[in-house]
Amino acid sequence: EAGVTQFPSHSVIEKGQTVTLRCDPISGHDNLYWYRRVMGKEIKFLLHFVKESKQDESGMPNNRFLAERTGGTYSTLKVQPAELEDSGVYFCASSRGGGQDYGYTFGSGTRLTVV
Amino acid sequence: GQNIDQPTEMTATEGAIVQINCTYQTSGFNGLFWYQQHAGEAPTFLSYNVLDGLEEKGRFSSFLSRSKGYSYLLLKELQMKDSASYLCAVSPRTDSWGKLQFGAGTQVVVTP
Numbered sequence: 001e002a003g004v005t006q007f008p009s010h011s012v013i014e015k016g017q018t019v020t021l022r023c024d025p026i027s028g029h030d031n032l033y034w035y036r037r038v039m040g041k042e043i044k045f046l047l048h049f050v051k052e053s054k055q056d057e058s059g060m061p062n063n064r065f066l067a068e069r070t071g072g073t074y075s076t077l078k079v080q081p082a083e084l085e086d087s088g089v090y091f092c093a094s095s096r097g098g099g100q101d102y103g104y105t106f107g108s109g110t111r112l113t114v115v
Numbered sequence: 116g117q118n119i120d121q122p123t124e125m126t127a128t129e130g131a132i133v134q135i136n137c138t139y140q141t142s143g144f145n146g147l148f149w150y151q152q153h154a155g156e157a158p159t160f161l162s163y164n165v166l167d168g169l170e171e172k173g174r175f176s177s178f179l180s181r182s183k184g185y186s187y188l189l190l191k192e193l194q195m196k197d198s199a200s201y202l203c204a205v206s207p208r209t210d211s212w213g214k215l216q217f218g219a220g221t222q223v224v225v226t227p
Contacts, residue, residue, distance in 0.1 A: 035217075045216070
């Protein structure tokens with residue numbers, strides 16, 4: 001099966017601009033997660049979708065971040081307006097059910113640089 | 116607070132054994148994962164422990180002690196391709212499986 005796909009792989013934008021990241025989960029995976037790793041820190045949870053509903057968005061940093069998953073398939077994460085501290089690698093992961101049996105499949109990430 | 120601690124870097128020789136320790140303090144516990152991540156690639160699942168004891172999978176084994184808040188990942192017969200970052204992650208809640216808490220990762224360097 002195809003893995004989790006993220007686009008773009010890299011993005012460099014200026015402070016104040018808008019960027020939209022996309023994640024295509026594994027087909028049939030109802031659960032979709034966004035994570036972020038900023039320089040030198042650990043990977044941190046942002047939010048969790050079950051189909052098109054937000055199950056948990058407690059990790060979203062602030063209201064400049066908007067995640068959507070219309071139709072319960074792919075998801076987008078929009079940052080508007082971007083700030084310097086938003087730079088990092090944004091990972092998406094998906095799982096069919098509880099991840100204990102499947103270990104959550106991660107995408108390769110989008111490296112976002114805000115200058 | 117909630118912490119997951121693991122060493123920053125470890126170096127070992129090809130063919131040797133390396134043990135990566137992970138200690139955790141979280142508000143709840145619903146399992147511990149180990150992931151391998153090569154530079155610029157996706158983290159890939161290695162193991163999952165929810166009960167105390169040792170889980171063995173080929174050259175890789177993972178151990179958990181819930182009472183001590185401690186786990187280790189054991190890599191045997193090291194190969195050059197095992198050079199990567201190894202991430203310890205805890206699932207602290209039963210109602211939100213996806214909310215993994217990660218350690219900062221241990222960079223393992225395998226030398227010839």
